[in-house]
Amino acid sequence: MRDTRRARLVIGVLLAAALILITVDHRAANGTLLAPVRDVASSVFGSVEGATATVTRPITGFFKTISNAPGAERAITALRKENAQLKSDLDAQRLNRDRVMKLDRMLGLAGLGRYRIVPAQVVARRASPGFEDAVEIDIGTGDGVRTDMTVLSGEGLVGRVVHAGPSTSTVVLLTDPALAAGARMEGGNELGVVNGLGEAGGNDNLIKFRMLDSSSPVQVGRRIVSFGSQGSAPYVPGVPIGVIERVDTTPGELTRTAYARPFADFSSIDVVGVVTEAPKRDPRDSVLPPVPKPAVSRQAKAVERPGLLPAPRPVETRQAETRETDRTVEQPAAAAPGANARPLESEPPRSGHEPREETRLAPSPTPERAAPREPGQAGDQRRQDRGA
Amino acid sequence: MFRNLVAALLILAALVLQVGLVNRVSPRIAPDLVLLVVLSLAALRGAAVPGAVIGFCGGLAYDLLPPSDHALGQWALVMCVLGFLAGRAGGQLPLLVVMLCAVIAPGLAAGIGALLGDPGVTWSVLRTAWLWVGLCNLVFAPVVLWAVSALQPKRRARGSEFVTSYRRGTA
Known part of the structure; x- marks a missing residue:
């Protein structure tokens, strides 16, 4: 190879630059030192991503339609049945309306948790399997989004804002292994910590729920809500998180581990809301969806x-x-x-x-697919499922 | 000059496609277009230093691409090393080199993540994720290499220029 000394010098400098960048960014808490760089990058790339999102949305929709096609037939019959039942229900409800209005007024005080939400559209997603799972949303500091705000969808908790740019913000999803949130069991005070599992979560994007008190009862099918952080900073209280799907009983361990299926659908995440103002009082379990x-x-x-x-x-x-x-x-x-x-x-x-x-x-027709006993095995089982 | 501009545009297109389309269609296991484009550019350039520079710049852009939650510079390091290798060895067998580097890359990135204490990097996750991502990259590598080499500006012979000017004259 010609020009060896110059080549060595250039490569040495480049590698040193990368290592210095890693060190500086890893050392500085919250990336304060390199925040301006990220700001510039986020405004430049964010606008491009926003533009491409409008172009690629039909393509994404097309792929979604194709992947849903096998289940569509079944879904149609189920929907027809449900429609017929809903029609009869509606007739019955028309009779009850007066009574319901009175009850409603009475229960209004206890209503859903009063979050103030700014709606947003997901424009980009990055998912390196196992390492990070983040999305970019199309609102930023100009819309009142700040770092460490809760993000939720119509179904439940989605994640939190880790970086708010001028017009776009980065949201780390609940399935990211780096994310941890305080959680509480429905109808009780059993506390725990929810962790993403990333790739190990399998097709259902399961998340890990570690109970702090190993003696407290955990049952499959119970729901968990967010416990809320101090000052509601990363997480506001009362947001539905998921349904417990599997409980690990390991005797002698300090914490008890359960695996929960999140309410939010992480495989196709589209419209989310950023909570800009926490409720004045903890809504407890009132925001949970009605029991099916x-x-x-x-x-x-x-x-x-x-x-x-x-x-x-x-x-x-x-x-x-x-x-x-x-x-x-x-x-x-x-x-x-x-x-x-x-x-x-x-x-x-x-x-x-x-x-x-x-x-x-009810939560899943095949629980064995959802249960990641070991992440290595989960992959095998997935392959078996596909073969069957 | 024009060659570098085309390379930058290709990398930009790959970045935007990766987060705007590929990862949104299949968020779990997907090919890494940015990696493949960078490796193809480096391999087609056929020299070590330009390969490393392309890798470093592409990796840095990949680190800065908005939905990111890792330390800045991880991908810059990985792609710098792989770009160097691809450029060094890519002169004779670009496809083989690109495929090899594309399979190595997820493991290398995971190794650096593990060194930095990334909580998601466990051995069992690595085993399944590396396998599937490596396979995906392997499948898409020939396509991307072909596309990149087709879009690479070629030093055209005089003849083609003559034809265009001739056409312009008749139009």
């Missing part, structure tokens, strides 16, 4: 009640084991351990057992 089937809430209460009884632990672990086994064993066999657990519960046997079947089946 009344049986679920009855079951949640029914299982919670034995938790207050003097000897709740055997019931608790037995249920967890049941769930562990019946993922692999077929349906009828799963009923047997549940029947053993019946005498311990104070409820009549049906309410303790039957709805649990529903909650286990």
Whole structure:
């Protein structure tokens, strides 16, 4: 190779520059030193991205349509059925309207959590598998967005703003492994921390929920909401996060780990809202979506009640084991351990057992695909699913 | 000069396509267009230093591209090294070199992330993610290399210029 000394010099300088950049940016808290550089880049690239988003939106929509095509037929029949039922429901509701209006006025005080939201459109997304999962939204400091604001969608928590540029901002998603949020179990005070799993979350973008108190009961099908940070800085309280889908029982560990399916759909994220003003009071559970089937809430209460009884632990672990086994064993066999657990519960046997079947089946038809036992195995199972 | 301008435009197009379209269509496993374009440019240039410079600039732009939550310079380092390698060895077999570098790159980036204490980088995640991203890159590498080499400005012979001026004259 000719010109070796010059080549070595140039490459040495370039590598040193990269290393210095890494060091400076990694050392400085919140990237304060290089913030102007990022600002300039964000305004330049942001405008280009905004322009391309308008062009590429039809293409994205086209791909989404194609990928949804196999399920569309089923969805249509289901929707027809639902439509017919809704029509009859609507007729019934017309009769109840006066009564509902009175009730509504009465319940108005307790209404949904009063967040003030600025709506935004996602213009770009970056997903390096396992390392980062972030989106760019088309509003910035000019619209009142600041760093460390909560971002949510119509379904639930989406993430938080990590960098607010002049006209665009960067949002780290809940599925990013670097993100951690305080969370609280619905209808109780059991606290925990929600972490993204990234690539290990599988197709359903599962997130990890670590309970701080390992003795507190965790059941599949219970919902979690955000606990809220001090001064509501990164996270406002009461935002729905997800439904617990699997519980890991590791004896001897200080924290208890559960895996939850987020309410927000992270595979196609489009319109989000940035919470610019937190509610004056913690909305607690009032923002959670209405329970899909009344049986679920009855079951949640029914299982919670034995938790207050003097000897709740055997019931608790037995249920967890049941769930562990019946993922692999077929349906009828799963009923047997549940029947053993019946005498311990104070409820009549049906309410303790039957709805649990529903909650286990309702969130996903195939729980084994959703459960990332080990991230390595999750990949194998995914491949098996595709083959089947 | 014109060659560098075309390279910069190609990288810019790849950056915008990557975050605006590719990652939005399939957020989990997707080919890395920016990486492939940078490697193709470096390999087609066929010299070590320009390859490293292209890699550094492309990587820095990739780091600065807005939805980012990693330390600035990670991709600049990775692409600088790979651009150097691709430029050094790309003269004879550009496709082979681009494919090799495209498979190495996710692992290299993950290694630097792990050194910086990125919480998402675990061995098991790396195993599945590297495999799938590497495969994706491998599949898309020939396409991108072909596209880049087709868009590369060629030093045309006099004849073509003559034809255009001739056409202009008749029009």
